Amino acid sequence: MSSLIPVPQKSEFNGNAFVFSRDGSGAVKYDYVKDETIPVEGYEIKAADGHLVLKSSDEAGRFYGEVTLGALDALTGGAPGEFYISDAPAFGYRGYMLDVSRYFFDVETVLKHIDYMALLKLNTLHLHLTDDQGWRVEIKKYPRLTSVGAYRRRTLMRFREHGGYYTQEDLKKIVAYAHSRHISVVPEIDFPGHFSAAIAAYPELGCYGEHVKVAETFGIKYDVACIGKESTVAFMKDVLEELFTVFTDEYYHLGGDEVMCDRWNICPECRKQKEKLGCESWSEVQAYVLKELVSFLAEHGKKAVIWNESAPSPGSDKSVIWQYWQGGLDENKLTKEVNAGRRVIMSPSVPYYLDLPYSVNSAFAIINYKPVGDNITEKGNVLGVEFPLWTELVPTAKQADKKLFPRLIVGAEAAWRGAPEKDAVSRAEKYYPLLKRLGAKPGKPLCVKRGLSFIADRLWWERRRLYWGVLGNLVGDLKARHAAKRRLRQPDSHIM
Ligand SMILES: [Zn+2]
Secondary structure, three states, rough: OOOOOOOEEEEEEEOOOOOOOOOOOOOOEEEEEEEEOOOOOEEEEEEEEEEEEEEEOOOOHHHHHHHHHHHHHHHHHHOOOOOEEEEEEOOOEEEEEEOOOOOOOOHHHHHHHHHHHOOOOOOOOEOOOOEOOOOEEEOOOOOHHHHHHEEEHHHHHEOOOOOOOOOOOHHHHHHHHHHHHOOEEEEEEEEOOOOOHHHOHHHHOOOOOOOOOOOOOOOOOOOOOOOHHHHHHHHHHHHHHOOOOOOOOOOOOOOOOOOOOOOOOHOOOHHHHHHOOEEEEEEHHHHHHHHHHHHHHHHOOOOOEEEEOOOOOOOOOOOOEEEEEOOOOHHHHHHHHHOOOOOOOOOOOHHHHHOOOOOOOOOHHHHHHOOOOOOOOHHHEEEEEEEEEEEOOOOHHHHHHHHOOOOHHHHHHHHHHOOOOOOOOHHHOOOOOHHHHHHOOOOOOOOOOHHHHHHHHHHHHHHHHHEEEEEOHHHHHHHHHHHHHHHHHOOOOOOO
């Protein structure tokens, strides 16, 4: 009983024998009672005197009650003994993000990850669908986004093509599968940075119509969307318009992070726009463009989410939800922002990024992290937590599983309870058989690797940092400067 993850808010068992009965399909048989006094997504289960009763006020609560029964069945061999559980989540937003742009994961893998989420009572799947290294969603009005933008010739030192994308039908299937497990799906179209796959497909989306490749290296790229042209914003609206029929949930993620301004500095259209708006900084211009997209989303009943960035933020509009990852914003500034009315989703890279090595982000670090800081007075503005799996160096589903477990199990307890119990790591291992039933291949349940594996882990991390921060981008920087000089020499250029 105490092996359940997330551990229920309240559970008691008295030692009397109780064995589950089954229906025709082999599932645990219970009587259901609708009880309006039970909180949203919450449930109560009582197993006593030969009767099993599950109560909830909504379908999600009933679903989580069934998940608990299924887990108890597996963990106790169908004989849990008499018990009483009263349970409800601490956070309404319990997220997991899969980056399908850096590496493409097929529909079956995404469905499997949804199964993992359902077992762990996570309720929001964030799909990072577009980035410099690949555009993964079919947009009928712009077919080159996938025919060109979904493929790169090679990746770092791997000299073979990588690519793939989801048709809108694929994504509808994913969304329907998620909904049947009470999981919402948040699509992310990263804009105006992390956008070079789109520019590779449609060069006019960039500042000078220059031909760029879908990125073959990782890191922050110089080719970003031109924010001086009306047509770029129109493009984004067209993309979102098509997505509205696929992603029917409330939240839409617009990225907004890590935008290099080098191109804008030397783009006549961008400079004209900055002057026209009377903006002093590029982040103000970015905020203006973002505002237009946020209003467009609002007109369609959607709420915008962006990655946080340091102040002055492109998301100064308080209706925009921030996904906190850091990006120059320390927790004191975050606290002020939250107390002033900003709603946030907590995904601090340390300790919540699941691709980082265990020597950097251990499962214990997740246990020790408080998603709602002590100085936050407006606690309701912390909507919840999300655990991102970036995939720059996670090319296969098998490697993904090793990154996810046990950390996602412990993270799910943080999401459900506000903070995991101290023994969550040892209980996580007991969930491995349940995950294996879903097709998972979890790694050794090590939380902090030691010795040689610790060193290997560190080297892996340094390699990622090298790729991210130096090699490919040095070249990108040189190219950007060269393009700027060339542009400045042109007689019709209206820039200094
Ligand atoms: Zn421009």
